[in-house]
Amino acid sequence: MIKGKKVLVTGGAQGLGLALVRSFYRAGAEIAVIDIRDQVFQLSQSIGAEDDKIHPIKGDLSVMESLRHSFNKAIEELGGHIDILINCAGLIQRESAFHFSMESWNRILDVNVTAVFELSRLAAVKMKKQRSGKIINFASILSVIGGYHAAAYSTSKGAIKQLTKSLSNEWAEYGIQVNAIAPGYMLTTMNTDLMKDSVRSTQVAERIPAKRWGTPEDVAGVALFLASPASNYVTGTIIPVDGGVLGR
Numbered sequence: 303m304i305k306g307k308k309v310l311v312t313g314g315a316q317g318l319g320l321a322l323v324r325s326f327y328r329a330g331a332e333i334a335v336i337d338i339r340d341q342v343f344q345l346s347q348s349i350g351a352e353d354d355k356i357h358p359i360k361g362d363l364s365v366m367e368s369l370r371h372s373f374n375k376a377i378e379e380l381g382g383h384i385d386i387l388i389n390c391a392g393l394i395q396r397e398s399a400f401h402f403s404m405e406s407w408n409r410i411l412d413v414n415v416t417a418v419f420e421l422s423r424l425a426a427v428k429m430k431k432q433r434s435g436k437i438i439n440f441a442s443i444l445s446v447i448g449g450y451h452a453a454a455y456s457t458s459k460g461a462i463k464q465l466t467k468s469l470s471n472e473w474a475e476y477g478i479q480v481n482a483i484a485p486g487y488m489l490t491t492m493n494t495d496l497m498k499d500s501v502r503s504t505q506v507a508e509r510i511p512a513k514r515w516g517t518p519e520d521v522a523g524v525a526l527f528l529a530s531p532a533s534n535y536v537t538g539t540i541i542p543v544d545g546g547v548l549g550r
C-alpha cells in the first residue's frame with residue numbers, strides 16, 4: 303500500500319522523523335527528507351537504505367526562500383511527484399513567558415506553523431492535479447493542554463490542530479486527506495532536559511496511563527495508516543499517540 307509511493311518528510315534527520323523515514327523505507331517508499339542538520343546526509347547509511355530511495359536535502363524551514371528551494375529540490379528528486387507529505391520538523395524552547403525572546407517566539411512559529419502551511423499548499427497543488435494525496439502533520443498533547451514554560455510551542459501546536467482541520471475541509475473533495483498525529487511524551491532529544499532529570503522523568507512516566515514514555519517507533523504505525531488507502535475516508539482528525547495521557 304505504501305510501496306512505490308513518493309514521500310516528503312521534514313525533520314527526518316533524527317527523532318520521530320528518523321523513525322518515519324526508516325518505516326516508510328521498509329514499506330517500499332521513495333523518500334525525500336528536508337532537515338536543517340548535516341545528519342540528514344547520513345540517513346541512508348544509518349538506516350541501511352539504498353541511496354536512490356532516500357534523497358537528503360539540507361534546508362532551513364524558518365526561511366521561506368530555503369523552504370521553497372528545498373521543496374522544489376525534493377519534487378525534482380522524487381521525479382516530479384508527491385503522494386505523501388509528512389510535516390514532522392519542529393522545535394521547542396522551555397522558558398518562562400517573562401524571559402521568552404521574540405526571536406525564539408518567531409522562529410518556533412515559523413518552523414512549527416508557517417512552514418507547515420506553506421509546504422502543505424505547495425504539495426496540495428500537485429496532489430489536487432492527481433486527485434489524491436496524504437498530508438500528515440505533527441500536533442502534540444500540547445495542542446490540547448497548555449503545558450508549562452512552553453507558551454510558543456503550545457501556541458504553535460494548537461494552531462496545527464486547527465490548520466489540519468481547516469485544510470482538510472478545503473481539500474477533501476480533491477481526494478487529499480489532511481490529518482495530524484499528537485504524540486505525548488516521547489523519548490527523543492526534544493525532551494533531553496526532562497529525561498536527564500530523573501525525578502521529573504519518573505513523575506512524567508507515572509502520569510502516563512501506559513506507565514512508560516513513548517518511542518519513535520510508536521508513531522510510525524499510525525503514520526503508515528494515515529499514509530495508506532486504509533485511511534481514505536479519514537480526514538481532519540488529530541490522533542493522539544500518547545499512552546493514554548489525553549484520555550485521563
Ligand SMILES: NC(=O)c1ccc[n+]([C@@H]2O[C@H](COP(=O)([O-])OP(=O)(O)OC[C@H]3O[C@@H](n4cnc5c(N)ncnc54)[C@H](O)[C@@H]3O)[C@@H](O)[C@H]2O)c1
Nearest residue numbers: 313317318337338362363364391392440442485488490492
Ligand atoms: N518528542 C516529543 O515528545 C514530541 C511530543 C509531541 C509532538 N512532537 C512533535 O513531533 C515532531 C518531531 O519531534 P522530535 O521529538 O522528533 O524532535 P527532534 O528535535 O528530535 O527532531 C526535530 C527535527 O526537526 C528538525 N528541524 C528543526 N528546525 C528545523 C528547521 N528550521 N528546518 C528544518 N528542519 C528543522 C531538526 O533538525 C530535527 O531533525 C515535532 O513536530 C514535535 O513538535 C514531539
